Amino acid sequence: MIGGMGRWEPNARGRLEEAALELYGERGYEQTTVAEIARRAGLTERTFFRHFADKREVLFGGGTLLEERLTAAVAAAPASAGPLEAVAAALDAVGPLFQQRHERSRRRQAIILAHAELRERELIKLATLASALAGALRERGVGEPAASLAAEAGIAVFKIAFERWAGEPGEEADLRQVMREAFAELRAVTAGAPGP
């Protein structure tokens, strides 16, 4: 239709993602209809739902790649590393994934923060990552509930660090550096006088 080659332009999924990001940014998430996204991508509403389970999922496509890299990094951490150290190493390994696309990450994060529905989806994605991290830790011999706690704490660090990083303008901020500082802060906070 548009180009002139085959019946189907390539990369339908990518076009849908791009169209959605644009429209969500221009008119807002709720004011954008799935039919409009599909139309801008040169497709139909039905096809949108063949590529994405629902209207939100179009913003959360790269989840599996992230999960794979995180768990792989946990598995690759030195045997001497403790649970939280392994998680920190995993987050460190994944930092460049976002650093490369700082601007797109910012656009996406701004849209997500503006709508409760999208924040819900973001949170369940993070919870899924935490669950995967906990599984990877258990593979290393970490018991429960230590594995889940280390994973959840690590994801909390990531969440807070990412929000700070994505909120900063410019390209200078280093996500990995922000995450390292957050980890240090977490250790300081939890080091308080416990005393059972």
Place this chain on the structure above:
Amino acid sequence: MIGGMGRWEPNARGRLEEAALELYGERGYEQTTVAEIARRAGLTERTFFRHFADKREVLFGGGTLLEERLTAAVAAAPASAGPLEAVAAALDAVGPLFQQRHERSRRRQAIILAHAELRERELIKLATLASALAGALRERGVGEPAASLAAEAGIAVFKIAFERWAGEPGEEADLRQVMREAFAELRAVTAGAPGP
């Protein structure tokens, strides 16, 4: 007042909550329609949406009470307590809220865990609690990102401890005790050195 059989039976909201909990348990969340919930409660679909923003919210009514008690407990913690200690005291203070209704908590949690849509709502409620906790900590003079980290870590402890507690049969398990153990585990995990 109550005796006077008027046009409207009292406690419409409560009847809707009860009907929803029953139907979600009997036929599953997705297989239950809002019209059915309303019909069992002796009301109409339109009235359901006057009491609850959406189909999920009917399971998450008591959120404000929980938030109030948590923030109040943080504010009431002794000045000598560190951030995480204040959060731990707050969770300790709300333990009885669930302990009293162990059976209902179990039913509810089983339904929520079975459906991704409901877990999403659960997670955003927890995130809201974390945000409120962080605010209460800032009121105590805790800076950022320490306040957010302590709050998120505390909520992670609550989440994991609650899952364990709600998964246990019988009435014997003590939620507060489970939470205290989880806090101890968190401190051990974040202490840095790999355990024995």
Place this chain on the structure above:
DNA sequence: CGACTGATGTCAGTTGCTGTCATCACAAGC
């Protein structure tokens, strides 16, 4: 060339959710 496969289009239908107006019990004032 012809069958097969996979991505897309078309259409109808269900359901969550909202706006709008009518209805009815109850209470307050005349």
Place this chain on the structure above:
DNA sequence: GCTTGTGATGACAGCAACTGACATCAGTCG
């Protein structure tokens, strides 16, 4: 006792998200 609110509810129309079923067409393989 009658009138006049007031607030909760019912009745109805409508939009948009999502799904199932079937048709269509490009490229591939025999």
